[in-house]
Amino acid sequence: MSIRERLSGNEAVATAMKQINPDVVAAFPITPSTEIPQYFSTFVANGSVDTEFVAVESEHSAMSACIGAQAAGARAMTATSANGLSLMWEMIYIASSLRLPMVMNLVNRAVSGPLNIHNDHSDAMGVRDSGWIMLFSENNQEAYDNNLMAHRIAEHKDVQLPVMICQDGFITSHSIENIELEDDETVKKFVGEYHPEHYLLNRKEPIAVGPLDLQGYLFEHKTQQANAMRNAKKVIEEVSKDFEKLTGRKYSFFEEYKLDDAEIAIVCMNSTAGTTKFVVDELRSKGVKAGLLKIRMFRPFPTVEVAKALSHLKAVAVLDKSDSLNGAGGALYEDVVSSMYVAGNNVPMVNYVYGIGGRDTKSDDIESVYTDLQEIAKTGKIDNPYRYLGLRKGDAK
Amino acid sequence: MPYNLKEVVANKPSRFTAGHRMCAGCGAPVVGRMVLRALKEEDHAVIANATGCMEVSTFIYPYSAWTDSFIHTAFECAGATLSGAEAAYVSLKKQGKLPEDEHTKFIAFGGDGGTYDIGIQSLSGAMERGHDMVYVCYDNGAYMNTGIQRSSATPKFADTTTSPAGKVIPGKMQSRKDLTEIMVSHHLPYVAQTLALNPFKDLYEKAEKAIYTKGPAFLNVMAPCPRGWGYATDELMQINKLAADTCYWPLYEVVDGKYHITYKPAKKLPIEEFLKPQKRFRHMFKPGNEWMIEEFQKEVDRRWQDLLDLEEVTNK
Amino acid sequence: MTEINSNTPMDDLTIGGNIYQAGNAREFKTGDWRSSCPVFHEEKCKQCGLCFAVCPDDSIPVGKDQKRTDFNYDYCKGCGVCAKVCPFGAIEMKEGVNK
Missing domain, CATH: 3.40.50.920 (Rossmann fold)
Incomplete structure (x- = not known):
């Protein structure tokens, strides 16, 4: 059953995150995405989620911690904007190259400089070749819906890539609009549980992640990533169709x-x-x-x-x-x-x-x-x- | 049970295997292996490694020299990376998704470049947040992996490739940062400084305490680099001993704010004994440069005295 | 055994460069790095243990009986740290890869 609500884009994302109930969220405040970890930490403080919230000291550490968490076998999420993403840049590439299916909300804002906190897409465009799946959202509803679909896309065995969900800073992140939410159980069922095949915390099969990958291998590993990105198309189509069946809301490329x-x-x-x-x-x-x-x-x-x-x-x-x-x-x-x-x-x-x-x-x-x-x-x-x-x-x- | 080197080596398997590609005589694997031996055999570990000599020599695709789970992401973020893995553990454990009676410990290794310099923010953040993990810095006093460039851990006057001893400037002109004290200022439950000194009791016991103290712990371990320091590869243990006996590298621990010096040399040796075998200090022994040795000695003496004072004050 | 090498087809490589056989570096032999070689004189050895933990390359096998045996030359890089710590002259360094 859909629930009619009125939420800002940031509230919609935080609500989706609450319903997804990820194992770890690591985030750092930056305008205009700050509200997402703010709302989310309230859910943590009130015990409405099982998530460990890691209040890191920078976005570089936010992405590093998400990488550590996801590699450990957890579902990890974060949110950021502009310069926060710039600081993450090094780790953005590492997250996708390690094939870690985490989900990040990017509330689009101009990258400095000069300093400007308002919306444009210069942050997203800077990472367009980083190997992340990137979904854009017109409004709060699409931001919410994209979050609900993101984990299934990211975690699919043919994909195993991180997903970035974009929405416009302030224009949608801070505007309150009508929205249709799905109930918690429906979301839980749709998103499903995360069962990675290999992960650090599996003591029965200790693994090593993040090698020095020399001339004999890096080309193939990058092309595997490129192929996963090609595969993502079909998976995004399938997940979107399932989502439409569930909610009646149609999504395509x-x-x-x-x-x-x-x-x-x-x-x-x-x-x-x-x-x-x-x-x-x-x-x-x-x-x-x-x-x-x-x-x-x-x-x-x-x-x-x-x-x-x-x-x-x-x-x-x-x-x-x-x-x-x-x-x-x-x-x-x-x-x-x-x-x-x-x-x-x-x-x-x-x-x-x-x-x-x-x-x-x-x-x-x-x-x-x-x-x-x-x-x-x-x-x-x-x-x-x-x-x-x-x-x-x-x-x- | 009192520590016994032979027993430890005989009964606890090496968790840092042969087949790694660190240089002959490198001081770091000796440290890493003994730190991991301090783990209870039944405990699993997740190890994070900052980019550096140790990382690029122990995990070259498709070979890993670690028998536990291992993750490397980048140079400056071993602390944050491991904090994420630890948070995952806490979360999954809380949700009953991991067996209750099995334990995983979290250990990060980083060189001085990845710890004192580029990684200090990530380290500081991870420690301040209180993750149950140990960060081990193997300090070889320069960026050895990229070819011996100076770091903030490089001792004063050392000749490195970015602080060369030239005609006008005689090596690095700045003093070494005291990272151990910076970590003490984080008010962690356990901070220690040590090195590999036969029979490895000091290193082993500190590693054990660091691993099994709940909350964040930091170990700063000097790990000589024959190539960067300019001494013969076989002198590893002698250089370590001289570092301890000259009080260049004091061995101590700080438990809940209380200082305890764990090794006080019976006879404190003059600093020349430590400096002389190393080519990076060779220029200090040229005629006319006596002032450099004097200044170095003064610095060592002052820091040692500070430690003695801290031990006294904090145990009153 | 690790079945990955630089002729392995792309689809058979692990994704992200992950390794699922922890500790498989043991398959990579570093013994040919040696330019000098330790020789173990067992008769002089008192099994004091001083050399047990100083080997960077884990090339001194120690049994459950707490006694060491001859070097593992598959990995020994010939650094000589062990010879230098032996108080009994039970380890002698000889020029060359082999003793």
């Missing part, structure tokens, strides 16, 4: 919003998709065939499926909430463009870097992108594909 018959479309992630849906509806009422493709599964990247979903369009805009500072375009743009190119789809595509450091992105801004797309669709011409949205002084040159 991405969400297509009025995309079928669209002529122009925006590709984006997280909360901007909500604003975009509103704009799509407005434009549709005026007869403009606008659509949206909202990426949920950013890693592994659904190249073939994205290319197929966008193949019929006349123009596409990819919105990146992080600038790659590479003179070429944002990370999501590059992924979408290369997917299209490999599939042989020659659709004019343009990139907008937007919302940096929490710069508000309003419906007018999104509408201006569709206006640009209409022009591109008409002429087929793109002067400069690497653009900025909501930046003073117009396009950067």
